[in-house]
Amino acid sequence: MNKLNFLRPDIENIKTYLYLGIFLIFISILDVSLNAFFNTNITSFLPNFISFLLPLILGTVGLHFIRIEFSGIKNLDLLNKNINTNAFNAVLTLLIIFAIIKSLPAFLSWFFIDATISGDTKEACTGTGACWTYIKIWLNRFIYGMYPNELQWRINISFIALIALAFVGLLPSEKIKKFLTLYYVVIYPVIAFILIYYLISGGAFGLVWVETGAWGGLSLTFIVSFFCLIFCFPVGMFLALGRRSDLPTVRYISVGFIEFWRGVPLITVLFMSSVMFPMFLPEDFFMDKLVRVIIAISLFEAAYVAEVIRGGLQALPRGQYDAAKSLGMGYWKMHIFVILPQALKLVIPGIANTFLALVKDTPLIFVVGLLEIVGMLNLAKTNPKWLGYAMEGYVFAAIIFWIICYAMSKYSYNLEIKYKTDR
């Protein structure tokens, strides 16, 4: 057996180093775990400061011992390469592991173990954990807002119908495929509008009228984002074309429009739509505040969409334009059949980001008094029967938004892969 050099572990005494290192790491993790889960300190005989730092020191030394290059053990090499390249990395690794171990018990007990979900009143929540009863009781309001309970089937049916109609594009038939763009850009929005107008808002065909003030919750989030998404895309496309146009008037108007909307915060735009816009309408003309909000957000996001699409248009090589022109195509024919399909393909990630921003901006409609899910949370939070559960509400909404946004970004990533063509 060779002499052990603890400063420089080498491959010849690999077993000794390995056992020693793993033992030290095990001790350090055990110390932290015991501290976190059972609140005991096995090193309490040491001075406070040393006892606090001991796991980190032991762990670092342990990781130092097992840092042996080309050890021939596959897992060890993998470990060293990924989390244990040098002393600094080893300390960071340990800190992250310790942080996870330390925060796990508090998180678990708040989220699951001490949490309550049974019962129907606040009294059921006696534990120290989260009160999911609150979410359970208010779930209906968080989803449908103040929409009357017995009429909620109307929202459900229209949403199911909208989703079903959106999947028409998957029907594989070459003959119909030509008209798909037309369908999604013109026919589908019209159908959606009619569905939502007559089914959710009612007032015809024997359905009871429900004013938009009663709409709310997650369904309102969907309605607002859905319509804004549908409207802002074509407007943004025209603005992008306008900004790239040869005609000075069109170009300057587009530039002015885009820069104006991009320069102001959405909240002031909503203020404008709620307090200033009515002043600009004819006297006896009434426009519902939901419609005003949707118009405002659509115009606002259209400016961002326009900039994204402009990026795609600029990225196309000139040859594409020249080739289309040499085939005798006019401006519109060239853009619809040659330029836009390629440009839009390029900017899928950018468009998806803009749409994500749109969904994340919908809570701002609280400014005009419309309460989507975050607004409903704030309302429920001030209910005297359910005071003190703000945390649960926000965590719930954060999870929902996270799922929506994360799903959207993953979907856009897939689209990007699907439509990627090498050039």
Added chain:
Amino acid sequence: MNFKLNKIIPQLVTLLAVILVFGFLTYNAQVNMDNRGIEFGFGFLSQESSFDVQFSLIDYDGSHSYARAYLVGLLNTLLVAFIGIILSTILGIIVGIARLSPNYLIERTAAFYVEFFRNVPLLLQIFFWYFAALRALPLPQDTEPMFGVFFLTIKGLFVPRFVWENLDIFFYSIIAAIISIIVIRNYARKLQENEGKQLPVFSISVGLFIILPLLTFLIGGVSLNFSVPVLEQMSNTSFKYKGGLGIPPELIALTLALGLYTATFIAECVRAGIQGISKGQKEAAASIGLTPRQILKLVVMPQALRIIIPPTTNQYLNLTKNSSLAAAIAYPDLVLIFAGTALMQTGRAIEIVSITMFTYLSISLSISVLMNWYNKKIAIKEK
């Protein structure tokens, strides 16, 4: 002829449409205002505002004018933007570099942070910090001080305040330090170009920056004291801090949320910038004998910054615009004071909303003009 008409007619139609829409709106506004007996004008700005603001950087109370209230709001907005930008830049750079770390755990932690915080609406995050996290803090009388001088309570963060004597001399010394650093840098560059000698510019700069202000303490008569917050009992149940500097919880929640949210985007910019430098650049630099430090300083950073800075400025702009969400938690920023309270009191919707929008617009446009100038300056000049 036909060709020219083709160009003129669409332009005329667009122009006409825009003029018609604007004319229609203006006409309606005129009619509406006549009916309600309102005159368009900005005279109200000099009237007495008669409302108080909780938190203000300049001297303000109800007897001041609306114009002064506007200034208070604008300064509060800029304060939030300033702190938020510093916070998000520091955090963004750290997270951005962490995402490129060879350490799997660090990379995953950074990725988790980015994916989580940027997929949750900013407003929700602000509400979370303000209504849930900061509300869980203890009352002033139960607060244990951090490091003996910081008090983090439900009423806000109380920190020691600087009490300067002869602050102006200290200030001049910093300016003198900056000027001499610039002179030395220019001299060093010339020296290197002419004679090939290198001066340790960085250490000289740091030294100057520390020594000159320090000298003012020793011989310039400058002195710095701290006014530490002390808890005082006003009545049986009411406690208040005397001395020190109180930072309201609204400001903490807002800057924290804005910083954490924007940092995710800045982190992605930083990551993209560093990844955008091709390996060949580093190898070429190494092959002509530059040290790793020189490679980073002379080859990688200048190129990476060219990619990082434009989108990052965009994020700063977004942060400034997003700071208007302050209105949701009643932090007195421009939107809350001016487009909220002042509008309620005066009822002058058109003027006030236009001023507010114009303010944000001019901030945005001036920054984007600056950005365009910068982009042109650093753009690679190809032949």
